[in-house]
Amino acid sequence: MNIAEVARKYDLTQDTLRYYEKIGLIPPVNRTSGGTRDYNEHDCGWVDFIKCMRSAGVQIEALAEYVRLCQLGDSTIGERKEILMRERRRIADQIAEMQGTLNRLDAKIEHYARDIVPAQRELFASSVSEHTHAQ
Amino acid sequence: MNIAEVARKYDLTQDTLRYYEKIGLIPPVNRTSGGTRDYNEHDCGWVDFIKCMRSAGVQIEALAEYVRLCQLGDSTIGERKEILMRERRRIADQIAEMQGTLNRLDAKIEHYARDIVPAQRELFASSVSEHTHAQ
């Protein structure tokens, strides 16, 4: 697969693919004799994995370190697992936080939904806050 | 409340508070006669709300638009609700995506956990991929 196909497949730009490789976010990609990138299945697997992690907000730094360790052989398995577990925890925390925000938003939306319609609202007139901080 | 207290309370820098106000992420804050910011409860409510939304990844642009509409009065209630619902959906989508990533990470971690220990691994020697793309 050439870089254009991979870019289409994973919805990334060619620049981003080259950038990820340059900074070590994916290991060096397979090349043709002429030097152009020719992604094999292994390379695609990495792109897929990294894209998934990135879009979940995993830091580039952590991923680059993970990739580096992968290239160093089996002695780094422990460290790799550490990284994955650390990022796993980070994501879980963030999900929890977002869930809280979601609830808060729901309350606010709910409020707007069954709230006093504009016409009735006039009665309250100069009330300072026309929005409500449903906590 | 002066800006220092608010910054401490919400774990933001004074610069960030001023920045948020400057770009319209929170409405203009109450001031003393001399011109220094003097946050009242209303202002604090906004800071709290915005901080929550921001740390869940809601775009500054959407929030600024919401704040702008809030300042325009009741005729914008419909639009405001639209924005909140749109962002709600975005967050829900992102949670779902992150949940997927979490599962994928779990599979990988699990793999590392009960995987062949280094010693045994030697048997497989030159295997190309010492990492595994558990899909």
Place this chain on the structure above:
DNA sequence: CGCGGATTTGGTGTCAACTCCAGATGCTAA
């Protein structure tokens, strides 16, 4: 009132994560 620390503004700096560019080289089809 005077002083020192807090706060103000406008502006510049920083950092991550791309994104774009130019000039050179590779690849493919006629």
Place this chain on the structure above:
DNA sequence: TTAGCATCTGGAGTTGACACCAAATCCGCG
């Protein structure tokens, strides 16, 4: 073989979201 489009590299530019700074102003206290 060659025209023309794709891809290459190194480096510069962009964007979002702040962080930092200097010089001026404010505020509380003795």
